[in-house]
Each structure stands twice: as structure tokens, then as C-alpha cells.
Amino acid sequence: MIESLLVANRGEIARRIIRTAKRLGIRTIAVHSDVDADLPFVAEADDAVAIGPANPAQSYRNAEAILAAAKSTGARAIHPGYGFLSENADFARAVEAHGLIWVGPPADAIAAMGDKINARNLMAEAGVPVAPGTHDPAATVEAAIEAAASIGYPVMVKAAAGGGGMGMAVAADEAGLRVEYDKVRAFAERMFGDGSVLIERYFPRVRHVEVQILGLADGRVIALSERECSVQRRNQKLVEEAPSPAVGPQLRERLLTAAVQAGEAVGYRNAGTVECLLDPTTGEFFFLEMNTRLQVEHPITELIHGIDLVEEQLRIASGLDTNFQIKPTSGHAIELRINAEDPKRFLPGPGKVTTWVEPTGEGVRVDSGYTAGTMVTPSYDSLMAKLIVFGADRDDAIAKARAAVAGFEIVGPKNNLPFFAELLTNDEFLAGDYDTGIVSRMR
Known part of the structure; x- marks a missing residue:
């Protein structure tokens, strides 16, 4: 097992990784920006290194500073968490070039799945269902219009290098496509340094379902189970649950088989997620993207399987066998993302935390990045x-979620707990028959 681990992240995911590493007897090193010096993850690590100012480009995305921190502290491995450099193939290569262990998939797999068009084409070749769309970037708006005429409106305009719900827009007709194409292209160039755009069929009513996979040290790829991620605002997830209320045994078998095919197609290792769009009317599903990292919502899979995915990541990166047996899932798990934003318009509302009281009780878990003060x-x-x-x-x-929301007290920053209280009494959600439009219908 790895003896020392640098966590190249912050907040709740840094605390989460540190917690498992400590349980395994691994020395932990935190890196932090200047404004994060007083956060719990810094104090909970065995060692901590300041790597720059608040701007992520100068701290958590600063590969040179992170690698220098690893060298100065004698770290043996780097875990990137999610976001920041977690899906940066160049960083993964740099970590290994420095003689360190990368707790993640091979750099080539990250690169292959990071480009949405390349990923679509690879998945189609592997026999994974993909939505009708372009096989090459739409280099001009005229090319996009020609593709949309073949696919049929409405269409989704997507940044090929995007992820996490960013760089996407819907066009209902040619006039809308002309506007959205320019917007998405400009956004993609600014955010990702790559203005490539793809056009896909847009499904007005769709569910977002994903499958957790593990690429094991022995070369096998296994799929655990699916998660439902359809409660979203602006294509960003707010609530996840496992198993999905929309997935029965036959559909589950098809989803898991496709997810394994996706992983095998790129020689996947470590934890990853194959995201799909599910047409609730026909039962058809289509590959959306692969997240080549640990997902924010990984805890709900842990709970229904009784495993620790971070431990499995560390075991795989160390070349060790897995520490669990795949068993039928049991029970049901739900995750609510508690954000510093107002519960109506979901606009950011940062601030100093003056009160922070977490709910407790059987079946309640809180992975937090903050405390009072x-x-x-x-x-x-x-x-x-x-x-x-x-x-x-x-x-x-x-x-249990209702009671936990009522028992969670946060004063200072704005928070979306009132939204969750509303959602957990919503008839559509309670019935389990909802789609990605549920939040907009609530507003």
C-alpha cells in the first residue's frame, strides 16, 4: 500500500480522502491556497503546504507548485479528487514522470475521454449506444446547421472539451443554432482553450443515469451499479440517488454491460463513471460522457454496496487486489449537495460561517468542507x-433525508436547504417519476 499521499484538492473531498488514508495508515499531505489555510482539511492532514493565492490557476491548478510540494514532503502518490487537475492528462503524465503514483486512470484514457467527439466515436466503435450527432467537430456554423438538419431539431450544442455540465446549450431551430453556436464556441475557447463544438440530438424529456466502474489492477473492468442524477439546475447536479427508481433488472444489466464495454475500450484503471441519458418513454439510453475520476456522488454507491471507493482507488493504484466482493445492492441512498447559494435562483451566496450544526442519526452521513468560524x-x-x-x-x-435537512443548521452563507425541504415533499420526486426538468417545473 502507498505509504504517503498528497491530496491535490480542497474542502470536503480533501477531508474525505484524508479520512480513508488515515484509516489505512497512510501519511497525508494537504496543499492549500492562502484563503483556505484555516479550513478543516488542512488541520486534519499530517502535513500541509501553502501553494499560492486564491486564484485556482495559481494554486489548485498550479501543477508545478503541487509537484514541488510533493517533492518537499516526500509524498509517494497524488490523489487529485474531482475538479481542478483531476481530468488533466498532462498533469497525470507529469506526476508519473516525477516518479510518483497517480491515483487515477491512465493519462491516455483521460485524454481519450476528455474530448467529447473522440469519446463518442470510441464508444460507438465499442458497441456502446450513442445519441445521433456529429462524428467530427462542426468547424463552422454552416456545418452545424447542416448537421442539425440531418439530426433533427431540437439539438444540443456542446463544447467538445467541456465537462460537468458546462459549455452546453439547446437550439430549437436554425436561428437559435446560429446564436448558441457562437456562444458555446466562445465559451469553450475561453474556459477550455478549445473551441471545438459538437451537435447532438436533444431529448426534451430525459433522465440522467450513470454507472460506477472500477478498472482493477489485474486489468479487469467491473461495473458496480447505477446512480440517478436527474435533479439538476443549469445542467449541474443537486441530488443523486442509488439505485435509480427508473431502472429495473433488465435495463440495469444493459447499462452495466455498456459501462464495462466503455471502460475496456480505453484500458481503464481506477475509479470512473460512465454517464448516460435515459429516455424514460422508450427505455433507450445513450452514452453522454465518461468522468475519469472519483465522482462527487460516490458516497451513495458506497452505502448501497458497503464499500469504500477511495480505499479501492488506493489499492488499485498500489497494484493490490480489491478488498470487496460485488454483492447485490441493498437499501437506498440519497445525496443532497449543500451549496452556498440562495434556494430560489441558485445564485452564489458566500460568507463567513457563524453557525454549523450537522444532523446525526442512524443512516445519516455528512461529508463537509466547513465548520463554524x-x-x-x-x-x-x-x-x-x-x-x-x-x-x-x-x-x-x-x-431520513427530510429529518436530516430539518436538523442541518447553517448560518452565515446562503444555503439551499430550503430547496431540499421543498423537493422532498414534491409529488413528482416522491413518485420517482421525474426527469432533468424537475427543478425548472418547481420554479
Whole structure:
């Protein structure tokens, strides 16, 4: 097993990784920006190194500073968490070039799946269903219009290098496509340094379902189970649950088989997620993207399988056998993303935390990045904590989630707890028959 680990991230995911590493007897090293010096993850690590100012480009995305911190502290491995450099193939290569262990998939797999067009084509070749769309970047708006005429409106205009719901827009007709193409292209160039755009069929009513995979040290790829991620605002997930209320045994088998095919097609190792769009009317599903990292919502898979995915990541990176046996899932788990944002318009509301009281009780887990007295700054994602509940079935999990939301007290930054209180009494959500438009219908 790895003896020392640098966590190249912050907040709740850094604490989450540190917690498992400590349980395994691994020495942990945190890196932090100047504004994060007082956050819990820094104090909980065995060692900590300041790597720059608040701007992520000068700290958490500063590969040179992170590698220098690893060298100065004698770190043996680097875990990137999610976001920041986690899906940066060049960084993964640099980590290994410095003689360190990369706790993630091979750089070539990251690169292959990071380009949405390349990923679509690879998946189609591997027999994974893909939505009708372009096989090459739409280099001009005229090319996009020609593709849309073949695919049929409405279409999704997507940044080929995008991810996490960023760089996407819907066009209902040619006039809308002309506008959205220019917007997405400009956004992609600014955010990702790559203005490549693809055009795909847009499904007005669709569910977002994903499958957790593990590429094992012995070369096998296994799929655990699916997660439902359809409660979203602006294509960003707010709630996830496992298993999906929309997936029965036959569909589950098809999803898991496709996910394994996707992983095998790129020689996948370590933890990853194959994301799909599910047409609830026909039962058809289509590959959306592969996230070549640990997902924010990984705890709900952990709870229904009784495993620790971070431990499995570390074991795989160390070349060790897995520490669990795949068993039928049991129970139901729900994750709520507690963000520093107002619960109506979902606009950011950072600030100093004056009160922070986490709920407790059987089946309640909180993965948090903050405590009372700490500051939620506008420099990073608004996620403050993940409230995760586990119940004997979906009704039990929802009841526990309601009680946990009522028992979570945050004063200082704005927070979206009132939204979750509303969602957990929403008839559409309670029935389990919802899609990605549920939040907009609630507003």
C-alpha cells in the first residue's frame, strides 16, 4: 500500500480522502491556497503546504507548485479528487514522470475521454449506444446547421472539451443554432482553450443515469451499479440517488454491460463513471460522457454496496487486489449537495460561517468542507457539504433525508436547504417519476 499521499484538492473531498488514508495508515499531505489555510482539511492532514493565492490557476491548478510540494514532503502518490487537475492528462503524465503514483486512470484514457467527439466515436466503435450527432467537430456554423438538419431539431450544442455540465446549450431551430453556436464556441475557447463544438440530438424529456466502474489492477473492468442524477439546475447536479427508481433488472444489466464495454475500450484503471441519458418513454439510453475520476456522488454507491471507493482507488493504484466482493445492492441512498447559494435562483451566496450544526442519526452521513468560524469564499465551487442518507428502501431514505435537512443548521452563507425541504415533499420526486426538468417545473 502507498505509504504517503498528497491530496491535490480542497474542502470536503480533501477531508474525505484524508479520512480513508488515515484509516489505512497512510501519511497525508494537504496543499492549500492562502484563503483556505484555516479550513478543516488542512488541520486534519499530517502535513500541509501553502501553494499560492486564491486564484485556482495559481494554486489548485498550479501543477508545478503541487509537484514541488510533493517533492518537499516526500509524498509517494497524488490523489487529485474531482475538479481542478483531476481530468488533466498532462498533469497525470507529469506526476508519473516525477516518479510518483497517480491515483487515477491512465493519462491516455483521460485524454481519450476528455474530448467529447473522440469519446463518442470510441464508444460507438465499442458497441456502446450513442445519441445521433456529429462524428467530427462542426468547424463552422454552416456545418452545424447542416448537421442539425440531418439530426433533427431540437439539438444540443456542446463544447467538445467541456465537462460537468458546462459549455452546453439547446437550439430549437436554425436561428437559435446560429446564436448558441457562437456562444458555446466562445465559451469553450475561453474556459477550455478549445473551441471545438459538437451537435447532438436533444431529448426534451430525459433522465440522467450513470454507472460506477472500477478498472482493477489485474486489468479487469467491473461495473458496480447505477446512480440517478436527474435533479439538476443549469445542467449541474443537486441530488443523486442509488439505485435509480427508473431502472429495473433488465435495463440495469444493459447499462452495466455498456459501462464495462466503455471502460475496456480505453484500458481503464481506477475509479470512473460512465454517464448516460435515459429516455424514460422508450427505455433507450445513450452514452453522454465518461468522468475519469472519483465522482462527487460516490458516497451513495458506497452505502448501497458497503464499500469504500477511495480505499479501492488506493489499492488499485498500489497494484493490490480489491478488498470487496460485488454483492447485490441493498437499501437506498440519497445525496443532497449543500451549496452556498440562495434556494430560489441558485445564485452564489458566500460568507463567513457563524453557525454549523450537522444532523446525526442512524443512516445519516455528512461529508463537509466547513465548520463554524470558517469562510466560504467566492473563489471556488459553492459546494459546502454533502448530506447523504441511507435507508432500508426509498421511502425510508426520503424520510431520513427530510429529518436530516430539518436538523442541518447553517448560518452565515446562503444555503439551499430550503430547496431540499421543498423537493422532498414534491409529488413528482416522491413518485420517482421525474426527469432533468424537475427543478425548472418547481420554479
